[in-house]
Amino acid sequence: MQVIGFCRFSYPAEGGFQVEHGSIRDRMAYLYAPARMEERLRHFECICLPGLKGQTDPDFTFLILVGDSLPDAYLDRLRALLADFPQARIVARPPGPHRQVCQEVINAARDMDTPCLEFRHDDDDAVAVTFVETLRAAARDCTALTAAHRLVGFDWNRGFVARPDAKGLRAEPNVTPYWGVAQAVAVQPRVRQTVMNFGHNKINQFMPTVTFTDPPMFVRGHNDHNDSRQKKHVKAVDLPRLDAAGEAEMRRLFAIDADQIRTVFA
Template sequence: MRIIGLCRFSYPALGGFRRQLHNVSEREAYLYDPERMELRFRHFEMLTLPSIQAQEDEDFTFLIMIGENMPFPYLERLQDLTTLVPQIKIVPTPAMQHRPAAQSVILNELGEDRPESIQFRLDDDDAVGKEFVRIVRRRANQTARMRRHWRNMAFEFRKGFFVNLSPDGIRAKRVKTEFLSCGLAATFRPDDPLTIMNYPHHKLHNKMPTLIETSPAMYLRSLHEDNDSNASKQIGLLEPLSPKTRLLFQERFNVDEGRVRTTFSAPTSPREAG
């Protein structure tokens, strides 16, 4: 059984933006704005990448889906960041509707003789716990007999944190949510033409049986001004990390508040500014 994760990194999908962007050129101009890209890279470096790099079960593939026209300085920076993580593959993808595009990326990775798979998605500014891959594989094995007559089964982790990163460090709030995109995975049969990206994450439980994990905390969901949602309104409810939570972030998510302060205090590098 293969485990496949998908991350869309500033991919210029057709549709799906709250802003009125009428063509691919407008989407790319918005996505590749230097200030925006610096914000995305800093979150990716501090949240997504360390949590993926620290997975206790290393037998998985993490696909980073990017646009074919990503400017070379950003592509080079992404390659430099991920080169030491063998599970990561960067996949340049033509601009199209985001669900078919993501579906094709996952199916191409699985190949013609597709095995059974567990699939998950993770935004480029979120994180999952270091045991995420290990636990979802274990749950799939434990439910194998139960799943024999089911097309799919989902595994959801309800507990996590909303976080905001800044030069002051990390502000956070412990939360219990329902079917966020992070902390969610699903099984797929070898002959299934669909993928995790063909299902809206908040409706996944309407399409397949679901095992809900009430503990441990398994995700960090970032809140910031570039979130494509209303989540940024909740930043004021977050609090500075306590020593206990700071240690938890380090041990469970491989997220270091000291590195966050340093990274978010740094000026934009010349490569990104140009």
């Protein structure tokens, strides 16, 4: 079964953000601000990509949606980070309606005559190195359910919240359902709706879903430029510093290397 992952990397969509902007030009200025872009690229390199590059089942496509206005300097750095990731494909699009553009990009990469497993992924989050393998196994276990419904959601709700910095990684365990990371949708042939047509925390309102609590399957990145952290009255989260054993667990589960983090964030 085809597996497609989808990531928006600072794409200036019309809608799709919790924080509103007065115009697309204002949104681009916010998204492409140097301090923000530096942080996004660091998180993308150290948190997002290692687990995807290290998947035990490498048979998947990972689409990265960017704006056609993304400055060349950042586009070049993005390409360099993906040079050893053959499953990755950068797709550039002009600004447009968020859900419509995401749907078009995903469906353009699909074989529409066969079923597909689609997962959404933020550029500062991680999935376990076993995620694609585990997702395929879950879909096989639920064959009768996926055959009976146009769309079926899969959600792994156990993982970690983590914040990288120059000293390594702060993180703690977390269980949150429908958080949008380590979440996928099984899509039947010729169904044009995609994982991105639904709010991640509302998919159980539109389709049957199957949830899994074990094993840990995600890292939710925590940083100053999370879209959800731009609103007023959002409190800082005090995460504990990982010791050597915790760093080893992150490396084993997600291929996240604390030594690389210390180097990149120094």
